[in-house]
Amino acid sequence: MTLDPQTQFAVWEGSVEELRGLVSERAFTGETMILNMGPQHPSTHGVLRVVLELDGEQVISCIPDVGYLHTGIEKNMEYKTYEKSIVMTDRMDYLNPMGNGLVYCLAMEKLFELDVPMRAQIARVVLAELTRINSHLVWMGIGGLDLGVTSTMTYAFREREVLLDIFELVSGQRMMSTYFRPGGLWRDLPDEFEAAVQNVLDTFPAKIDDYDKIITQNPVFVDRTQGIGFINAEDAVAYGLTGAALRGSGVNWDIRKAMPYSSYETFEFDVPIGQHGDVYDRFIVRIAEMRQSLRIIEQGLKRLQKEKGPFRSGNRKYVPPPRAELGQSMEAVIHHFKLWTEGFRPPKGEVYVAIEGPRGELGCFLASDGSPNPMRVHFRTPSFVNLSALEKLSKNHMIADLVGIIGSIDIVLGDCDR
Amino acid sequence: MGVSSKLGNLGVVTTTLEDAVNWGRTRAMWPMLFGLACCAIEMMSSQAPYYDASRFGMELMRASPRQADLMIVAGRVSRKMAPVLRQLYDQMPEPKWVLAMGDCCSCGGVFNNYAIVQGVDEIVPVDVYVAGCPPRPEQLIHGFMTLHEKVKEMKWYEWAGK
Numbered sequence: 232m233t234l235d236p237q238t239q240f241a242v243w244e245g246s247v248e249e250l251r252g253l254v255s256e257r258a259f260t261g262e263t264m265i266l267n268m269g270p271q272h273p274s275t276h277g278v279l280r281v282v283l284e285l286d287g288e289q290v291i292s293c294i295p296d297v298g299y300l301h302t303g304i305e306k307n308m309e310y311k312t313y314e315k316s317i318v319m320t321d322r323m324d325y326l327n328p329m330g331n332g333l334v335y336c337l338a339m340e341k342l343f344e345l346d347v348p349m350r351a352q353i354a355r356v357v358l359a360e361l362t363r364i365n366s367h368l369v370w371m372g373i374g375g376l377d378l379g380v381t382s383t384m385t386y387a388f389r390e391r392e393v394l395l396d397i398f399e400l401v402s403g404q405r406m407m408s409t410y411f412r413p414g415g416l417w418r419d420l421p422d423e424f425e426a427a428v429q430n431v432l433d434t435f436p437a438k439i440d441d442y443d444k445i446i447t448q449n450p451v452f453v454d455r456t457q458g459i460g461f462i463n464a465e466d467a468v469a470y471g472l473t474g475a476a477l478r479g480s481g482v483n484w485d486i487r488k489a490m491p492y493s494s495y496e497t498f499e500f501d502v503p504i505g506q507h508g509d510v511y512d513r514f515i516v517r518i519a520e521m522r523q524s525l526r527i528i529e530q531g532l533k534r535l536q537k538e539k540g541p542f543r544s545g546n547r548k549y550v551p552p553p554r555a556e557l558g559q560s561m562e563a564v565i566h567h568f569k570l571w572t573e574g575f576r577p578p579k580g581e582v583y584v585a586i587e588g589p590r591g592e593l594g595c596f597l598a599s600d601g602s603p604n605p606m607r608v609h610f611r612t613p614s615f616v617n618l619s620a621l622e623k624l625s626k627n628h629m630i631a632d633l634v635g636i637i638g639s640i641d642i643v644l645g646d647c648d649r
Numbered sequence: 650m651g652v653s654s655k656l657g658n659l660g661v662v663t664t665t666l667e668d669a670v671n672w673g674r675t676r677a678m679w680p681m682l683f684g685l686a687c688c689a690i691e692m693m694s695s696q697a698p699y700y701d702a703s704r705f706g707m708e709l710m711r712a713s714p715r716q717a718d719l720m721i722v723a724g725r726v727s728r729k730m731a732p733v734l735r736q737l738y739d740q741m742p743e744p745k746w747v748l749a750m751g752d753c754c755s756c757g758g759v760f761n762n763y764a765i766v767q768g769v770d771e772i773v774p775v776d777v778y779v780a781g782c783p784p785r786p787e788q789l790i791h792g793f794m795t796l797h798e799k800v801k802e803m804k805w806y807e808w809a810g811k
Binding site for chain 2: 270271272273277278298299300301302303304306307318319322325326369373384385388389391392395405406407644645648
């Protein structure tokens with residue numbers, strides 16, 4: 232067989248020499264085929280593009296190509312004041328808006344040394360865990376859809392509406408909530424909040440059992456996921472995997488336990504761990520995480536009923552005064568004017584804060600030069616780092632398994648490209 | 650009135666070719682399975698049981714542009730994605746429509762920067778814009794219905810051009 236380089240490397244925009252080292256030597260002799268997958272592909276969870284080298288149906292190597300959703304969020308945040316740039320974080324990982332806001336607020340609070348009232352901390356935990364369930368539901372729905380379990384998608388999105396209603400209740404928006412602010416919350420939790428969360432606690436355990444059955448008792452699903460996309464604990468750590476992708480390989484690492492933030496140390500929960508490090512174990516770990524999230528929410532709700540203190544810090548250097556004070560206090564008017572026109576001027580410094588997002592370690596690096604705008608904001612996003620292991624995970628698997636592997640590391644391209 | 654009163658008992662409905670074809674097009678308008686960012690999640694919500702876009706004959710999302718009638722640009726279009734989006738649009742067969750879902754692809758939204766195309770109408774012709782960040786599924790469905798109204802108004806001599 233004679234090789235026609237024009238056809239063989241048609242999907243590759245760069246020079247053929249650039250591919251040397253990325254694909255095996257067999258691609259240059261025409262023994263294997265170079266195939267493009269994405270960015271418009273239903274199973275790439277957005278706009279991921281993968282350049283595959285295939286031997287028949289077997290994946291020899293794969294080159295993920297990211298950046299199709301690069302939004303310049305980090306750059307845009309440098310042109311906004313600290314508080315205004317919270318809205319940008321919501322649009323980063325759009326399945327985990329509360330978590331993004333949380334990590335950015337924690338970074339600001341660490342930089343300013345701002346205290347957060349207990350009620351706000353517990354409310355943050357409850358909402359962050361609700362967001363985790365929300366994110367895992369979408370992952371389960373779409374991940375099931377990829378592997379042919381179509382019904383998971385309809386179930387997951389039905390349940391998700393209940394959670395979105397809660398987010399709408401507290402913040403007025405279904406997805407882009409911008410509810411967490413430096414020093415606490417935008418406003419106090421509404422009265423209906425407790426009943427709405429109690430409804431979730433009452434109905435969700437039985438539903439999660441149902442999903443468990445759909446997945447673990449479905450022979451097609453089990454056959455397609457067990458022993459696929461294997462990564463052992465050492466490699467998972469070496470690749471920097473975090474979240475369920477790491478815990479599926481049996482590594483007990485959860486930032487909520489290892490480096491607690493926002494009063495997580497006062498909650499009781501377990502960290503589910505897999506054994507084999509394959510796609511199936513990562514599925515199981517996430518299903519178990521949803522149950523643990525419900526446990527945390529239950530404890531948080533009980534404590535919220537007792538904890539009736541302020542919902543936002545009273546430090547007027549960083550937190551604007553409530554509307555009611557503006558009519559009575561000249562000082563409040565000055566603070567209000569100053570904070571909303573110029574913003575606050577934090578001390579110079581650099582901080583890094585990490586939280587356990589639904590996908591793994593979500594970190595925020597914040598550098599301040601003393602001006603009202605952040606000098607540099609950088610997010611360490613789990614999707615980007617986890618995606619780097621895609622080649623390792625998918626090597627020598629069938630191309631049909633690649634779909635399940637991409638689903639199992641649960642990437643969100645908005646999170647990856649930012 | 651004319652022939653319709655005489656044929657009324659036979660179960661026959663008379664109409665114009667325009668109305669019949671336009672009606673058919675609105676009742677089976679298949680969107681392309683193509684999500685970009687946050688709006689794609691709300692687009693999936695509108696397909697899911699709670700909002701159920703199949704009431705409008707739009708539940709069947711085609712992954713191939715060759716089988717799609719409607720491109721829902723759901724999310725922000727980056728400069729890297731723009732040529733891909735245009736290629737997908739060119740691959741869709743006539744008649745085809747474009748719905749710009751959300752602020753980002755309507756006008757750039759909050760992202761006025763180097764990376765984002767300031768409105769997808771710079772690269773493809775847009776029929777309906779849906780505002781919101783992201784729009785609720787109800788808003789998207791309203792966008793569908795607005796598009797259907799537009800399609801129902803089409804004339805036969807426009808078919809060739811569309």
